[in-house]
Amino acid sequence: xxxxxxxxxxxxxxxxxxxxxxxxxxxxxxxxxxxxxxxxxxxxxxxxxxxxxxxxxxxxxxxxxxxxxxxxxxxxxxxxxxxxxxxxxxxxxxxxxxxxxxxxxxxxxxxxxxxxxxxxxxxxxxxxxxxxxxxxxxxxxxxxxxxxxxxxxxxxxxxxxxxxxxxxxxxxxxxxxxxxxxxxxxxxxxxxxxxxxxxxxxxxxxxxxxxxxxxxxxxxxxxxxx
Amino acid sequence: xxxxxxxxxxxxxxxxxxxxxxxxxxxxxxxxxxxxxxxxxxxxxxxxxxxxxxxxxxxxxxxxxxxxxxxxxxxxxxxxxxxxxxxxxxxxxxxxxxxxxxxxxxxxxxxxxxxxxxxxxxxxxxxxxxxxxxxxxxxxxxxxxxxxxxxxxxxxxxxxxxxxxxxxxxxxxxxxxxxxxxxxxxxxxxxxxxxxxxxxxxxxxxxxxxxxxxxxxxxxxxxxxx
DNA sequence: TACAGTCGAACGAACGTTCGAACGAACCTC
DNA sequence: GAGGTTCGTTCGAACGTTCGTTCGACTGTA
Numbered sequence: 001x002x003x004x005x006x007x008x009x010x011x012x013x014x015x016x017x018x019x020x021x022x023x024x025x026x027x028x029x030x031x032x033x034x035x036x037x038x039x040x041x042x043x044x045x046x047x048x049x050x051x052x053x054x055x056x057x058x059x060x061x062x063x064x065x066x067x068x069x070x071x072x073x074x075x076x077x078x079x080x081x082x083x084x085x086x087x088x089x090x091x092x093x094x095x096x097x098x099x100x101x102x103x104x105x106x107x108x109x110x111x112x113x114x115x116x117x118x119x120x121x122x123x124x125x126x127x128x129x130x131x132x133x134x135x136x137x138x139x140x141x142x143x144x145x146x147x148x149x150x151x152x153x154x155x156x157x158x159x160x161x162x163x164x165x166x167x168x169x170x171x172x173x174x175x176x177x178x179x180x181x182x183x184x185x186x187x188x189x190x191x192x193x194x195x196x197x198x199x200x201x202x203x204x205x206x207x208x209x210x211x212x213x214x215x216x217x218x219x220x221x222x223x224x225x226x
Numbered sequence: 227x228x229x230x231x232x233x234x235x236x237x238x239x240x241x242x243x244x245x246x247x248x249x250x251x252x253x254x255x256x257x258x259x260x261x262x263x264x265x266x267x268x269x270x271x272x273x274x275x276x277x278x279x280x281x282x283x284x285x286x287x288x289x290x291x292x293x294x295x296x297x298x299x300x301x302x303x304x305x306x307x308x309x310x311x312x313x314x315x316x317x318x319x320x321x322x323x324x325x326x327x328x329x330x331x332x333x334x335x336x337x338x339x340x341x342x343x344x345x346x347x348x349x350x351x352x353x354x355x356x357x358x359x360x361x362x363x364x365x366x367x368x369x370x371x372x373x374x375x376x377x378x379x380x381x382x383x384x385x386x387x388x389x390x391x392x393x394x395x396x397x398x399x400x401x402x403x404x405x406x407x408x409x410x411x412x413x414x415x416x417x418x419x420x421x422x423x424x425x426x427x428x429x430x431x432x433x434x435x436x437x438x439x440x441x442x443x444x445x446x447x448x449x450x451x452x
Numbered sequence: 453t454a455c456a457g458t459c460g461a462a463c464g465a466a467c468g469t470t471c472g473a474a475c476g477a478a479c480c481t482c
Numbered sequence: 483g484a485g486g487t488t489c490g491t492t493c494g495a496a497c498g499t500t501c502g503t504t505c506g507a508c509t510g511t512a
Binding site: 022023026057058059060061064 | 490491492493494495
């Protein structure tokens with residue numbers, strides 16, 4: 001049916017990869033500007049003509065690289081999600097202390113969030129606009145990320161090997177509250193007031209871990225107190 | 227310029243009022259259905275034809291009661307904000323304990339949020355779509371609500387009369403984290419899993435106050451532990 | 453007679469998407 | 483090396499649809 005645009009980018013596999021071919025680099029260029037525009041105007045509020053103007057690629061040219069506006073959003077969201085999850089895996093490796101692992105999770109999320117705030121707003125804010133196959137894929141990745149976090153929090157609340165694990169309602173609420181405080185950042189963050197990712201992560205980690213455990217378990221945290 | 231729709235609804239004053247006149251009741255009917263549609267499809271994704279279909283009022287009829295799509299959103303957001311703030315004022319009256327006052331704030335916010343989740347999603351999610359005069363009014367109300375919360379949190383962290391008050395960066399982060407965890411709820415809340423507003427408020431209040439103070443100051447909290 | 457309420461029909465503009473033609477580099481055949 | 487063919491790339495122009503909004507006419511009640 002759609003003969004010309006049937007071409008598949010070389011990073012179609014699950015792992016995010018470097019843009020290597022000319023085609024990939026050009027698509028990447030379009031995705032970066034699309035992220036800007038979606039960030040500023042929202043997905044529904046942004047038109048393909050806006051994306052064309054921002055990227056310098058003609059309207060028809062956009063469709064040579066991506067078959068629909070929906071798919072542009074999908075590619076942006078999937079790339080952000082897969083990247084943040086891969087970094088998390090790398091950082092968790094070799095750390096066994098449950099509290100330290102939660103600290104790593106929050107630090108990783110916030111660092112990536114602030115360094116890629118536009119993409120992360122698009123990921124957070126346009127959470128439920130994709131329907132059909134694209135939407136299901138994104139939801140599946142999100143669920144995996146959520147479950148990973150619940151696992152970390154459970155390990156803190158009652159160590160592995162204990163029988164009564166598997167995501168209590170308290171863990172659920174705590175994890176979703178944590179995601180809320182982190183993903184809401186795009187609505188208020190000001191680098192001149194709020195410091196860098198490390199400072200924000202330190203404050204939020206302290207808030208969350210004390211909230212989870214009382215004062216237990218936060219002994220290695222430096223909570224800055226002006 | 228716009229002769230017919232220049233009519234002003236009787237609750238144009240700052241206080242939200244009961245719909246009394248026929249005109250007000252009809253406008254209220256439209257606003258309720260508009261809230262539903264904005265909740266489901268987002269502001270930009272919803273068309274005036276969607277609102278017409280949902281409310282049973284013809285396309286032209288909508289413009290007899292409200293002069294633009296923007297103003298519909300503005301009225302929905304303003305009403306939600308003013309109502310939640312008025313209830314907060316009523317509930318705070320006569321309570322002097324700083325911790326108790328924070329507890330009241332969270333309980334009030336969550337109770338209204340869950341009871342009016344559609345309107346509150348529209349308020350949270352379409353936070354920055356209104357430009358010009360409407361946008362400024364909403365931002366002004368939001369700022370007032372935020373400042374009220376910072377005041378309550380400051381009272382907990384260092385009692386009134388002490389010199390070093392006035393919104394430290396720690397207070398700012400804590401309050402914005404609190405808003406994050408509360409306003410994110412619309413993305414995940416399931417009444418069959420997460421219980422009612424009182425249970426959720428109890429959990430989140432515990433999380434927040436312990437996070438803010440360590441285990442100090444939470445002695446009157448019943449934290450349900452299944 | 454007057455006027456608030458209501459709506460079908462239409463306005464011009466903007467939407468996502470498609471079409472067909474052009475370009476240039478790479479490849480084949482002689 | 484010249485001439486012809488392919489193919490990835492690019493874009494102006496248009497497709498049909500839907501958008502927010504307006505107009506003019508018609509109702510029913512006072």
